Amino acid sequence: MAQIIIYPTTSLILSDLVRRFGHEPLVMMEQIREKINTVGIDSPPLNITGQEPKKGLKYAAVEVPAGVRGRMALVGPLIDSAEAGIIVDEPDIAFGCMGCARTNELTKYLIRQRDIPLLEIYYPRTEDEGKEFVKQIATFLKELNNNSKNSESEEEAN
Amino acid sequence: MIKISSEDEKKKDNITRIIVTNSESMLPSDVMMKVYHSSSDVTAKETCFGTMINGPIESVNKVVEDVVSMDPNHIFVKDRGFLPGDERRCRSSRGGGPRPGFHFLREEVNTLPLISKGLEAYYKGESPSSGFEAKQKLDAFKLKYIIESEEM
Numbered sequence: 401m402a403q404i405i406i407y408p409t410t411s412l413i414l415s416d417l418v419r420r421f422g423h424e425p426l427v428m429m430e431q432i433r434e435k436i437n438t439v440g441i442d443s444p445p446l447n448i449t450g451q452e453p454k455k456g457l458k459y460a461a462v463e464v465p466a467g468v469r470g471r472m473a474l475v476g477p478l479i480d481s482a483e484a485g486i487i488v489d490e491p492d493i494a495f496g497c498m499g500c501a502r503t504n505e506l507t508k509y510l511i512r513q514r515d516i517p518l519l520e521i522y523y524p525r526t527e528d529e530g531k532e533f534v535k536q537i538a539t540f541l542k543e544l545n546n547n548s549k550n551s552e553s554e555e556e557a558n
Numbered sequence: 559m560i561k562i563s564s565e566d567e568k569k570k571d572n573i574t575r576i577i578v579t580n581s582e583s584m585l586p587s588d589v590m591m592k593v594y595h596s597s598s599d600v601t602a603k604e605t606c607f608g609t610m611i612n613g614p615i616e617s618v619n620k621v622v623e624d625v626v627s628m629d630p631n632h633i634f635v636k637d638r639g640f641l642p643g644d645e646r647r648c649r650s651s652r653g654g655g656p657r658p659g660f661h662f663l664r665e666e667v668n669t670l671p672l673i674s675k676g677l678e679a680y681y682k683g684e685s686p687s688s689g690f691e692a693k694q695k696l697d698a699f700k701l702k703y704i705i706e707s708e709e710m
Contacts, residue, residue, distance in 0.1 A: 410659065412578060412636040412666045413673055419635070432639025433573065436646075490693070493665040522690055523669060530672030531679040531686035538680055 402544050405482035405511055408491055409475060417534070421541040426478040460506060471503040479510045484517040484544055486537065491523055517544060573615050574638040575622055578608040580670040581632035589625050596621045603642040607663055610642040631677040634670060
């Protein structure tokens with residue numbers, strides 16, 4: 401089972417498909433759950449405190465807006481721990497209230513910079529595209545399983 | 559020094575999942591009945607876009623597995639960070655309006671019929687007749703035609 405970073409990071413479809421085909425999706429909701437359930441001085445904790453923009457400095461420069469750095473403090477660790485990734489390019493909904501465009505660009509850039517297996521795809525608009533969408537994701541995730549089994553057997557052989 | 563009570567510890571092990579139904583043979587109320595019948599240590603809340611289930615990880619996973627097995631290709635599940643009815647998200651305490659994240663969820667729910675068909679085809683071993691079509695930019699002449707037809 402591999403840890404898969406998905407973009408959009410809150411996607412119902414992607415997180416369901418990744419879990420359905422036997423892997424663990426790395427999603428923003430998990431980060432939020434951990435954050436709001438961790439007892440601290442500001443209890444109940446706020447979404448983003450003054451600490452997040454500081455943590456975000458690992459992923460974005462100081463002149464980048466605090467909002468982007470704050471978001472990256474949550475998304476960045478997910479990207480760091482990912483073993484593979486699935487990016488849905490140009491989702492219509494990303495233009496609007498799904499966070500800010502700069503954070504989305506930076507997230508995709510950092511995923512692409514990691515040397516991990518990556519699938520880039522579009523949201524389906526027709527029935528045929530829906531079939532192709534599921535098929536591509538399923539094939540990609542099954543290949544990951546095969547690769548991990550092969551590397552395990554190689555390690556055992558050594 | 560911050561005191562961590564046993565209740566806080568318990569909270570940390572709790573998870574919330576959203577179950578979205580996109581089935582012609584099942585209603586969200588059927589999902590709720592299945593949850594009630596499971597007699598697990600979970601709390602469930604029915605909303606306009608699905609059912610939220612909160613509780614210890616093992617119990618939630620078991621209930622979700624039972625519910626999904628009713629119609630695997632038409633029931634979809636995702637995690638949720640906040641508890642059901644959390645004041646920071648629940649619209650009853652935020653003066654109404656859609657809660658943050660609702661629009662994206664609704665957009666994806668509209669795509670679910672295509673995903674369900676894709677899953678059915680995948681498990682049957684059918685392959686799509688055509689792949690993805692490249693998105694076309696709106697032709698300038700077509701745009702001009704639309705503007706002029708609006709003015710008429």
